[in-house]
Amino acid sequence: MGRAGHALSRTPKGRIFPLTRDELVCAAALLHAVRHGELDRTPQPRCPLDILAQQLVAACVPETWDEDDLFAALTRAWPYRELSRKDFDSVVRLHSQGRLALLHRDGVRKRLRATRRARITALTSGGAIPDTADYQVLLEPEGALIGSVHEDFAVEANVGDIFQLGNASWKILKVEPGIVRVTDAQGAPPSLPFWLGEAPARSAELSDAVSRIRKQGRDPHWLESEAGLSEPAARQVSEFVEAGARALGAVPTRECVILERFFDESGGMQLVLHSPFGGRINRAWGLALRKRFCRGFGFELQAAANEEAIVLSLGPHHSFSLEEVFDYLHPDTARDVLVQALFPSPLFLTRWRWNLTRSLVLSRTQRGGRRVPAPLLRMRADDQLVLAFPQVLACGETLPPGDLPVPWEHPIVRQTIEDCLEEAMDAEGMVRLLRDLRRGRIRKRAVDTSEPSPFALGVLHAMPYAFLDDAPLEERRTQAVMQRRALDVHGADSVGALDPEAVARVRDEAWPQPENAEELHEALLWMGYLTDDEVCGSGWQEWIELLRSQSRVLRERDRWFAAETSREPKAILRGRLEALGPMTVGGAGRFALSPEDEPVLLALEHEGVILRCRLEQQQTWCDRRLLARIHAYTLGRLRREIEPVSAATFWRFLACWQHAEESQRLDGPRGVAEVVQQLAGFEIPAAAWETSIFPARVRGYRPDWLDHLTLTGEVAWGRIWGAGEAAIRTTPITLLPRRDLPQWMSLSEVARGVAAGTLSTRGQALFDLLTSRGALFAQELESVSGLLPTHLGMALSELIARGMVTCDSFGGLRRLLRPSKTPRRFGQKSLIAPAGRWSLLRPALATPGTAEAASWVASVAGGSERESQAEFVALQLLRRYGVLQRRLLERERIPLPWRNLVRACRHLELRGEIRGGRFIAGFSGEQYALLDAVELLRSTRKRQPTSALSLSASDPLNLHGILTPSQRISTQSRSRIQVGT
Known part of the structure; x- marks a missing residue:
């Protein structure tokens, strides 16, 4: 977003450029909030101990302080109004112990003074802005500072590479620790540098506005009037929200949280939690959920969180009831789970380094005033972490089971955890959200879909700043998700349903196809049992009787079991699901299960063997392997459908x-x-319109229908492309909406002043008459021109062929196409039907190339530029x-x-x-x-x-x-x- 007009006498302006549909919704919410005078609230840190450590050193450099007086002075500052004496003493101990201490503490008189090295450290390493370890870009040989680039870009760059910084391109001469030396590349084509880092999350107030836009977003008129969106933008938002609502059955808002699960092409699944509460809450919820999954299933999951949703990439062995995920975290313990999830994440280590430099525990400069290289600064930060909190970097095999013991008494450790929970994330907001879910204040909805919904696409394509784990972009399991290039509103209805053709195909493949009694016996060993109807329907009676005579199968009620088959319910039900595919609980038929089987189904689901799905608006249970195949066949069908025809x-x-x-x-x-x-703008011989074109497309076509459209001004006709001398029946004629006539005229070659040749005497006379008198009825043309009816028809035909005249009604052209075969006697009606008025199609064409012609061409063009013409x-x-x-x-x-x-x-x-x-x-x-x-x-x-x-x-x-x-x-x-x- 660019800014302009930042002066007292000017109006500030901004331009918003949304690049995705989620960003478009957020932009609409921002405009709506601005229109209604809503403001963000910027939270201020409470008692930041890292800045306190810096201020203690800075205060003691010019003078010696009594501890009580210094504490009283600090607590008069608004950020430290709630500072406890315990925290103050812990920060004092941080800087007054060890060989490299910055403060000397007189424990008897309780006085503080700075050590010799404290002054230079405070001057060169102070400040609250964190060190992002960017490399300085210096121009050689002057050594002038051009700017800075990200560390990763500098490390990956090679000598001779050309990149753009500012409005110029630069050639890399040398890469040193913390410095990239360049020279002017003289305008050579450059590459673009990149910067990596955390994206700032939106505020709670803006998240409220986004939720409001989602709730009202199906109405484009509301978006135009309330949010000030243009018509195309409002239509895109409306279609996006409508398509997402159809796919999920509801719209995710702050009052409704939706869980979505679907297969990817690796055989695993993606779990998307739609929660438009902003990135801070979603990051906290995602990390805590990832930790809970790790403890429950024993595997670390890839995860990402953005402003709208959280995605967890599941493996083939993960199976659970989707509704249970809402209860995986309890409000009373979620904060503790989140704290434990922090320690291996990049959030903690990065803020640990920032807080060490801000608290002056680590100096940002070294001897000679040079900056400490970023890799060296990270190593020193890790060394300090080993001293303060060794369990974070310890070998996992040496740690006892359970949670890591947190040294809360260490001020920088505690401040780092609080920064992660309150700055990078919103732990309190997450706890409130979980409590509202438990109390029913927020609706919960769980949906299994065959492909990702439109609302899920944003988090699936999230950039590295949204990742909650260390896996790089190219190794993300979300890359294995196949999705439609576009999903219209009506096509979203089918997202959550299984394809019946794919289900039938998988059922046919899963059902055993034995070729003899031995193979039938082998099938019975894994599929549980066969019913009498299945034996008869498959033609296996002879083989069953043979196996029965050998005592290898047994019949219990109407079911056939292999003699060795276990009667354990889980094994039997698992075999049936492997053989039959999706089955429903209740009802009748081959694919129905008894309600008594539900406890067994839940146990199999917990083991990851089966999954729930929906088939024909009913909840069904299916073997996980078969369900993955059904989804693969469904996606295969979608691929075939988008193949070129x-x-x-x-x-x-x-x-x-x-x-x-x-x-x-x-x-x-x-x-x-x-x-x-x-067919507007398409030339067709005049006689063919009513003999071939309309009858082939309109049932029971009647000429008066076209006359009505032309007489009411809805449709116009004429020759707009080229000019010539042709019989009236073969003259190319175009029919088009009259409202578009100026656009078509501006495109016409003749309208640009191409001469049409010399008119005949009768044609020129009729043209002059229409030019001077304007539009005339057929009777007026005949009486004023003095032409015989036959000659008048010939003159009109000539002017039509030259693209010069038209008529208010198609009936006038029709009479020219079908002239009377007998001459008109005195008192009979005119040869030219009295239907509409004849007028010039191009008034200035008599003298092409004149100023009058140029003026008319400009007027019919309506000021249209080439781009708008091409789009039209x-x-x-x-x-x-x-x-x-x-x-x-x-x-x-x-x-x-x-x-x-x-x-x-x-x-x-x-x-x-x-x-x-x-x-x-x-x-x-x-x-x-x-x-x-x-x-x-x-x-x-x-x-x-x-x-x-x-x-x-x-x-x-x-x-x-x-x-x-x-x-x-x-x-x-x-x-x-x-x-x-």
Whole structure:
């Protein structure tokens, strides 16, 4: 976020650039809070002992103090108003003991004075800002300080590397401890340095605002009016919240916490706890949960926490009831668990080093005034930790079982723990949250899904600053999560459900397929038993009788057991689940279990053998291995669905998309309007519109439907691409929404002043008449021009072919296309139907290239820039074809290069309005599609081809030679084309 206007007479301004959907929601919450005058509360540290140690030394450098007087002076300062004498004495002992003490304490008179080295230490190592161990960047040979880079970047850099710092690029000459020496790279292409560190967590007040946005976020109008979002941003937030709510059944807020669990491709599972309470609470909750899982299952888990959620990566051996996780931590003991979880984490070691330098126990400089190198500072900090708290760095084999004994009496150890609990995390907030969960003040919801919900994607892609363990990014188990590239609102409904086809396939694979009696006996040994119906249904009666005659199987009630099979309920039920796949408790049928089996199921779940899932809106139990296979097959099906389709499938899709297929045809005047909207800007011979195009797309098409749309001003027609002399029936005509007419005119070649040739005498006379008199009805044209009806029709046809005139009604063009075969007698009605007024399509075209023409072209363009024109055309082509790729432009006359359309499509993709990818096989280059088109494309792939459609060669679906290697068929041809073969 950039800032500007920071002066008394100016207004401060900021620009917010959200890069993810979670950040967009947070930005909306920030705007809403600012609009309503809400402020963050910045908590102040209470009695920080590390700063107290520094101030004690600084106070004693100029004078000697009585201990009581110094204590009284310190407690008058607001941060130390609650300082206890016990803490004061412990800090005094810290600096007054040992050979390198900074204070000399007179125990008899209780007086304090500084030692000889205290002055230089206080001057060179004082301050509250922690040392982040950045490397200074010095320009050679001057030695001027350019800036600083992170230690990891400096260590990984090589001599000769070029990187950017500020607005210039620099070439590395040498890397020394704490220093990177560079020279000017003279503008050579640089790489960008990186910085690693903790991200500041959002405040509790901002988390409240985020929760409010999530609750109201499904209404885009509320977001626009209350949060001040633009329409595209409000729509994105609304779609994101709606999709997440459909996937999880609710929206995670401060009043509702949701647990989500799903498989990854390694066979393990990811546990996501949706808790939008901010990073400080989530970091504390995540660390404590990770510690509880470690103690319960004996394994350390990878974990991460951001502002919205916590993720724990589970292995194949972890199995438990999802609802139990809410009770893993008790409010009375959670703080103690968190303290123990701190010690091996980077949080504790980093703050330990910071507090040692701030308390002046470690000096930041060495002899000569040089800074202590960061690696050396870390080593000295570890040495101090061994003296104060050796258990943290001790070998695990030498430690007794149980919690580590914490030396609370050591002031820096205690201050480091408090900094971790209160600054990096919010332990008290976590305890309050756990207590509210226990008391029912916060709703709890647990959901098993087949793939991550939209709300889970942010924490799955979390950066290293969110990690709660030491595993690097490339080794995170979250990298094994397969997810859809985009999830629309309606597609989110299927996230938590098992695919019935995958379930049926796994059940078929799991069921034994013996080829003789011996193999059937082997199957009985592991699958528990067979029922009479299963024996008969599989045709195994003969083998069962053979085994029975050998006393190798026994029949108990209607079940067949192997003689050696254990009757232990857990073993039998486990075998049945391994053979049958998902089973429900209650009901009837082969896949039903008795309610009496529930205790056994819970025991198997605790052992990690089975898991709960949902099938057809019912809770089911399934063998863990089979459930992982079901999810793998489900994801495999999703991958197949997003594979590029063949050109033939895409052609069949286009027939559905453009409503040419019988089942997709439209009805009534609104259907005609939708066809016009879809085909806007596409040239079709004038006679073909009502003989071929509309009848193929609108059931029971009637000409008066189109007349109504043109007379009411909703639809306009005319020739906008090129100009020429052609018969009226073959003249290319475009139908388009009148509201878009200025955009199309600004794109037209003729509108840019291309001369159309010399008009005939009659055509010029009619053009001059319309120029001087404006729009005229057909009767007025005939009477004022003095032209015979036949000559008037010829003149109008000429002007239509030149792209100069249009009519308020399509009926005027229709009468030109279907003239009367008998001459008009005196008293008969005019040859030109009195339907609407004829007017100029381009008023300034009489003198192309003049100032008047240039002015009109600028006015119809409406000030549109090239980018907005390209976006307008890209959206229109996507509406026409659903999927846009370069070869389809060969059927278009729009004068925009492909590179401009690609740039516009990239912007639309970044806004989430369209999707990029590979949708049609066999065609190179970038491809883009509307989200609705992707779903229809998938369903077309699944559907069996129907009988071929017979269409006119002038139809937009005539893509011979574009989608196929065959010869092209002229659009003026009277032949028919076949689509769908």
